[in-house]
Amino acid sequence: MEELFAPPAYEWKRLSPKFRSMRILTSLTVTPVIFTIAALIVGVSSGRWWISGVIWAAAIVIVIIRVPFVIRSWRSWGYVERDDDLYITHGVMFRNLVAVPYGRMQLVEVESGPLERAFGLASVTLKTASPETGARIPGLTPEEATRLRDRLTELGEAHASGL
Amino acid sequence: MTSSQAPQPTSPADPEVSTTPGSATPTTASPAPVKQTERPHPLTPFVRGWLVFVAIAIGWGREIVTSAGENQFEPGGLSWILPILGVVVLLAAVTGFISWYFTRFVIDDEELRIETGAIFKKSTKIPFERLQSVDIIQPLAARMFGLAELRLDVGNSTTKLRYLSRSRASRFRDYLLARAQGHQASIQDLDQQSVASVFTDLGVADQPLVQVSPQRLIVSFLLSTEWLIPTAISIIILVVTATFGVVPLALGALIPLLIGMLSLIWRRVIGMFNFTLAESSRGLRITRGLTNLTSQSVPINRVQGVKTSQPLLWRALGWYRVDIDILGYAHGDGESNESTASSVLLPVADPDEVELALRRVLPGFDLDRIELHPSPKRARWLRWFDFWTLRYGWDDRILITEQGWLTHARDVVPHAKTQSVHVEQGPLQRLLRLADVHVHTPRGPVNAVAHQLDERSARELALTQLDRARAARTAEREHRAVNAVRIDDHEGEAELLAAFGTRRDQLLGSGGESEVFALDHDRVFRLYRSRHEAPRRTAVQLRGLYESWRGTEIGIELPLIIDAGERNGRFYTVDRRFSGLNFSTWLQSADMTERRPALISFLDATEQLQRLPRPVPGFARLIGEGAPQQFGTLSELLASMLRGPLQNSRAQLEHDLPGIDEVWNTLHGDLAQRSVTPAVVHGDVCPPNAYISKGPQGPVVTGIGDFSPHTVNADPLLDVAGALIFLELEPYADAPADAAWLEAVAVERHGREIVRWIDVYRRYYGFYFSNAYAFDPTLYAWCLRQLSR
Numbered sequence: 001m002e003e004l005f006a007p008p009a010y011e012w013k014r015l016s017p018k019f020r021s022m023r024i025l026t027s028l029t030v031t032p033v034i035f036t037i038a039a040l041i042v043g044v045s046s047g048r049w050w051i052s053g054v055i056w057a058a059a060i061v062i063v064i065i066r067v068p069f070v071i072r073s074w075r076s077w078g079y080v081e082r083d084d085d086l087y088i089t090h091g092v093m094f095r096n097l098v099a100v101p102y103g104r105m106q107l108v109e110v111e112s113g114p115l116e117r118a119f120g121l122a123s124v125t126l127k128t129a130s131p132e133t134g135a136r137i138p139g140l141t142p143e144e145a146t147r148l149r150d151r152l153t154e155l156g157e158a159h160a161s162g163l
Numbered sequence: 164m165t166s167s168q169a170p171q172p173t174s175p176a177d178p179e180v181s182t183t184p185g186s187a188t189p190t191t192a193s194p195a196p197v198k199q200t201e202r203p204h205p206l207t208p209f210v211r212g213w214l215v216f217v218a219i220a221i222g223w224g225r226e227i228v229t230s231a232g233e234n235q236f237e238p239g240g241l242s243w244i245l246p247i248l249g250v251v252v253l254l255a256a257v258t259g260f261i262s263w264y265f266t267r268f269v270i271d272d273e274e275l276r277i278e279t280g281a282i283f284k285k286s287t288k289i290p291f292e293r294l295q296s297v298d299i300i301q302p303l304a305a306r307m308f309g310l311a312e313l314r315l316d317v318g319n320s321t322t323k324l325r326y327l328s329r330s331r332a333s334r335f336r337d338y339l340l341a342r343a344q345g346h347q348a349s350i351q352d353l354d355q356q357s358v359a360s361v362f363t364d365l366g367v368a369d370q371p372l373v374q375v376s377p378q379r380l381i382v383s384f385l386l387s388t389e390w391l392i393p394t395a396i397s398i399i400i401l402v403v404t405a406t407f408g409v410v411p412l413a414l415g416a417l418i419p420l421l422i423g424m425l426s427l428i429w430r431r432v433i434g435m436f437n438f439t440l441a442e443s444s445r446g447l448r449i450t451r452g453l454t455n456l457t458s459q460s461v462p463i464n465r466v467q468g469v470k471t472s473q474p475l476l477w478r479a480l481g482w483y484r485v486d487i488d489i490l491g492y493a494h495g496d497g498e499s500n501e502s503t504a505s506s507v508l509l510p511v512a513d514p515d516e517v518e519l520a521l522r523r524v525l526p527g528f529d530l531d532r533i534e535l536h537p538s539p540k541r542a543r544w545l546r547w548f549d550f551w552t553l554r555y556g557w558d559d560r561i562l563i564t565e566q567g568w569l570t571h572a573r574d575v576v577p578h579a580k581t582q583s584v585h586v587e588q589g590p591l592q593r594l595l596r597l598a599d600v601h602v603h604t605p606r607g608p609v610n611a612v613a614h615q616l617d618e619r620s621a622r623e624l625a626l627t628q629l630d631r632a633r634a635a636r637t638a639e640r641e642h643r644a645v646n647a648v649r650i651d652d653h654e655g656e657a658e659l660l661a662a663f664g665t666r667r668d669q670l671l672g673s674g675g676e677s678e679v680f681a682l683d684h685d686r687v688f689r690l691y692r693s694r695h696e697a698p699r700r701t702a703v704q705l706r707g708l709y710e711s712w713r714g715t716e717i718g719i720e721l722p723l724i725i726d727a728g729e730r731n732g733r734f735y736t737v738d739r740r741f742s743g744l745n746f747s748t749w750l751q752s753a754d755m756t757e758r759r760p761a762l763i764s765f766l767d768a769t770e771q772l773q774r775l776p777r778p779v780p781g782f783a784r785l786i787g788e789g790a791p792q793q794f795g796t797l798s799e800l801l802a803s804m805l806r807g808p809l810q811n812s813r814a815q816l817e818h819d820l821p822g823i824d825e826v827w828n829t830l831h832g833d834l835a836q837r838s839v840t841p842a843v844v845h846g847d848v849c850p851p852n853a854y855i856s857k858g859p860q861g862p863v864v865t866g867i868g869d870f871s872p873h874t875v876n877a878d879p880l881l882d883v884a885g886a887l888i889f890l891e892l893e894p895y896a897d898a899p900a901d902a903a904w905l906e907a908v909a910v911e912r913h914g915r916e917i918v919r920w921i922d923v924y925r926r927y928y929g930f931y932f933s934n935a936y937a938f939d940p941t942l943y944a945w946c947l948r949q950l951s952r
Contacts (some may be wrong), residue, residue: 085629095593097586101629103636104582129490130582130603 012078012089019139020074022119027066035059079137081151084159086126088135100135103159104128108152110145124148200267200278206308207326208259213304215255219248268324270335272349275315275342277324291342293317295465299332301456315339333458340445340460372447372523373509373516375438379482383511384431386476388570393420393427435510440520447523449508459505465490466524467580468609469508471517472572483517485509487524488607506608518896521575525561527941530575532899533558535565541595542615555600555613555624559819559944560635562602562628564613574611576604578628578635586625588618600625634819638940656690659731663688672745672851676871684740686725691734697788698734702727704786705870706736711778717771720854720866741866743856750850751895757861758897762890762905764863765853766912769886772867773842773879782841783876797841797878798834804875805930812933819936819947826926826950833923839878846873848882849889873931880917883909884924892945925949 006012036059039052069092077090085101105126112122122145126135140148261281268277276288298314305311310326313335327335384390397420404413436453447461467488477483485508509520521530535556543550549568556563562581565573585601592598598621602611613624660666660680665688669681676698680688691698706724713723723739746765750758777783779791782800794800809816816823845852845867854866887909890902910918929949935942 084633093590095588097625098583099585099625099629100583101581101632103633128582128603129605131606132585132601132603133583134585135583 010080010082010087012080015074015077015137015139016121016141016144018119018141019121020071022115022121022139023070023074024067026115027070028063031062031066032059035062074139077137077139081148081155086135086152088137098133098135100126100128100133101159102152102155105152105156108149108156110149112142112145122146124152126152200269200276202267203263203324204310204326204328205263206310207263208256210302210305210308210310210326211259211263212252212256214302215259216252217304219251266324270338275339277322287322289315289317289322291339292345294339294343296460296462297336297339297343298460299329299336299456299458301329301452303454306454306456336458336460337445344445370442371439372442372519373440373512375435375509375511377436379511380432380435380438383477383480383482383484384428386474386480387431388474388476390424390427390431391476393424396420397424431510434505435507438507438510440509442523449505451505457505461487461508461524462489463524463526467607468574468576468604468611469521469524470572470574470609471521472567472570474570475568477511478571481513482511483509483514484511485517485520486608488604488609490605522894525575525577527894528561528575528577529899530561530563531896533561533563535563536620538615539597539617542597544595545591545597546615550615553614555616557624557628557631559631559947560940562611564602564611566612566614574609576602576609576611578632579639580604581628581632584625584628586621598622600628602628635940638936638943656733659690659733659735660688662730663735663737679738681740682737687738687740689736689738691736699727699729700788701786701872702734702736704790708778708785708870708874712775715774715776717774719768719771719864720868721775722868722870738868741854741868743854743865745851746853746855746864747850747893749855749862750893750898753862755897758901759904760860761855761862761864762901763908764855764858765850766883766886766905766909768853768864768867769845769848769882770879772845772848772882775843777841777843777876779876780841781876784872785843785874785876786870786872796835797837797839798831800875800877801834801927802831804873805927808931808934812936815936816930816933816950820950823950827930830923830926830930833919834927837878837920837923839880841876842879844875844877844879844881845870846875846881846885847871847889848886850893878920880913880920881924881927883913883917884921885928887921888925888928888949892942922952925952 035055039055039059042055043049043052072092073090076092076095077088079086079088084103085099088096088098088100090096105128107127109125109127110122111125116122120141121139122142123136123138124140124145125137127133128135137148262279265281265284266277266279269275274288275291275294276286278284278286294315294317296316298316300312300314301310302312305326308326309329311329311332312323312325313327313332315322315324397417400413400416401410404410433453434455434457435451438451439449441448441450443460445460446463448458449461450456450458467490469488470486471483472486473483486506487508489506508524509516512520521528533556535554538546538550538553538555540550542553546553549566552566552568552571554563554565557578560578562576562578563573565571582603582605585603586598587601588598592615596618597615598618600613600616600621602613604611613621616624657667660669663680663682665680665682667680671679671681671687677689677691680690682688691702702724705722706727709721709723712721720741722741724736725739726737728735746761749761753761778785779793782794782797784790784792784794784800784803792803794803820826847869848867852867852869853864854868855862856865858865887902887906890905891899893901906921909921926949929946932942933946933950935946
């Protein structure tokens with residue numbers, strides 16, 4: 001199975017472990033917070049606090065199940081710069097492999113939201129003339145993101161081929 | 164075939180390549196100090212005011228109609244609205260007048276400039292070569308006044324110029340398209356041109372390729388899935404509510420459905436009425452519309468993919484719909500209202516028309532020859548509703564995917580247009596070892612997805628797709644570069660042609676090395692291209708060769724050079740003109756009953772060539788540096804012939820065909836085994852080099868021309884093989900079938916053993932013409948096919 005998505009004769013580059021920490025942290029906080037709010041509303045309005053207990057228990061179960069998934073999802077990401085194109089793979093349940101030739105890139109974007117900045121992360125997006133391309137690599141260290149951007153722009157210019 | 168390719172289809176130009184920036188006008192008159200700008204037609208504000216009025220009337224009318232269901236209609240209550248309406252229309256007319264008053268434009272030999280704005284002045288100057296398309300649009304109101312809007316597409320933005328009188332608009336359009344394609348047209352030249360017809364916007368010179376009759380349009384619409392589904396739903400709703408006696412309840416669902424259906428009628432019937440696809444002097448042109456008339460050019464160099472689709476009920480009638488992806492025409496489903504350029508190439512057409520249109524938008528592609536692979540049987544677990552329709556296939560230039568039962572769609576994407584590739588596999592697909600491959604193209608109706616492939620094929624398709632895309636792009640780019648050289652060739656040419664009493668429009672044919680113009684009934688003028696290495700030597704050697712054959716009667720006409728010389732730095736010869744028509748041109752319009760006997764006569768003529776007296780004994784090169792140059796064996800001669808082309812193409816071949824070394828070694832092994840008496844071999848016997856005339860028993864091939872550096876003393880079977888296999892390159896539909904048939908005829912004549920040698924010579928010619936990768940992707944693709952057999 002793995003071989004379907006393996007890059008030909010190259011090693012995948014993986015995402016920064018900080019991205020894993022960020023994803024674990026968000027799943028550790030977002031789900032419990034939402035469930036807690038729900039539990040409090042139910043408890044306060046009905047007075048039946050055992051229902052809130054069930055909701056909290058559900059939150060804990062979800063978090064326990066979710067964390068390994070987050071780790072697997074982090075592990076599933078990979079990218080590799082080949083001579084003429086960039087390969088990106090991701091997905092645990094739905095697996096994807098995207099290949100973008102450098103000559104087709106119109107734009108390389110580096111983004112970093114507040115949360116990502118707090119973790120020292122950035123993402124790189126490649127745009128081509130096709131809206132479907134969807135080549136985005138999240139969870140890179142800022143140094144790697146800028147290196148990738150500069151490298152890709154340089155390669156894009158070298159391979160530029162018009163339309 | 165370098166010397167003798169059939170004329171390239173004059174593809175609508177490529178703004179990137181077309182050199183000639185717009186300043187080289189040979190105006191000798193003193194330049195006017197202030198340029199005369201002009202305003203659009205003075206009726207413009209009225210038309211625009213009228214459009215606003217109509218828009219309000221429709222909106223208001225809709226309000227009344229929808230509210231009529233709930234309240235009683237009160238005419239008295241509406242009288243207050245009339246003054247407001249009057250004020251709005253007046254305001255619209257005033258702003259229309261102001262905007263008209265301050266709009267000025269210049270379209271002349273030097274520039275295209277539009278100035279707008281009363282307070283904030285804006286001046287837009289559009290370089291001619293950036294123009295991507297020029298369309299004419301006529302809303303009903305404008306049409307009644309004989310006005311039209313000129314719409315200029317530049318990159319991603321559109322500039323409108325409204326309104327001009329129809330004849331001016333179409334004249335400007337022709338001029339601007341000519342300039343956009345890099346031609347040195349002058350606006351005065353176009354003033355005398357004929358004006359297009361009112362209903363279809365076709366000029367006298369335009370050739371309609373496909374016209375969709377109203378009957379067919381309406382029937383096809385009524386049978387389309389998009390129409391039948393809402394109709395069926397409406398009927399079901401009505402029947403159900405009627406049986407329970409609660410029809411008014413259904414209105415809530417019916418009204419939106421009805422509006423959707425009306426808009427579908429508007430787009431598919433009213434908008435596509437009188438649909439005509441025509442060949443104009445400036446490329447393909449589409450005109451359509453019942454109330455609003457749209458006339459749109461199809462920029463073929465911007466076509467990114469083609470989709471043919473067929474709703475279920477069209478199958479019995481054999482109808483198809485064709486959409487194209489055009490770069491920059493990113494409008495929703497692309498079907499458009501009155502005002503935007505649409506991506507519909509044919510709303511409904513029969514297979515012949517589809518083929519005609521496809522051959523125009525994908526020139527040089529042979530879709531029928533591509534083998535389509537079905538998805539594996541196990542795909543039925545996931546796509547139980549249409550697994551049998553999922554197919555995909557590719558060759559070295561194009562990818563095809565098919566899918567769908569209710570509406571069967573076939574997406575065609577040239578590799579050169581591939582943006583990126585995506586392999587996708589969901590959990591169920593993983594269980595079944597299946598995967599989808601998406602090939603991304605720019606926004607538009609074409610969406611090439613190979614569904615439910617076997618994992619391994621999916622991987623192979625995806626990983627090799629980008630390599631194929633790269634190879635195709637390289638070929639295309641280099642092809643363009645060659646086109647650019649050809650434009651340079653035209654410098655000072657008009658004068659040269661005039662000196663000999665001919666003109667550019669007398670062009671009979673062109674090849675990689677020369678162009679041929681008619682002089683009179685008996686003579687042609689052959690102008691060598693400036694990049695030809697040694698035209699003088701070639702011409703002198705050919706002249707000697709032709710002279711030595713004078714007096715030898717072999718039953719067919721042979722070429723003769725009457726005069727040769729050099730003028731304005733260009734080398735030319737005056738040749739005897741062959742009687743009859745060019746065989747390649749004739750083949751395209753002939754039907755099978757005439758074609759097959761003519762092909763037999765073509766084979767006969769080819770076989771006659773070996774009776775020509777050899778200028779030197781033994782195996783030899785007859786034209787070229789150091790010619791005549793003799794060789795001891797056939798294999799040495801042919802190896803020497805291949806050295807030149809392979810020097811250029813070796814790296815490319817190694818890239819495109821791994822294992823090419825083995826093909827090369829086998830070829831040499833095979834050639835060493837061939838023992839034969841040498842005879843004169845033309846080296847490039849193909850239909851573009853042959854001529855056909857009417858004989859007593861129908862048309863027969865009566866002449867073979869264009870001997871060239873390919874001409875040698877060698878195995879006469881080389882020419883027989885060439886005549887059979889080059890036929891495959893002819894652009895008419897049945898060419899491959901004819902080639903196979905002619906090969907069977909030749910085998911019957913010469914015996915089974917020639918099959919092997921035809922195959923050997925296929926590989927020889929495959930190597931010999933492989934340097935075509937740099938200028939002729941079709942020929943190069945053919946070479947690769949010969950070498951990978």
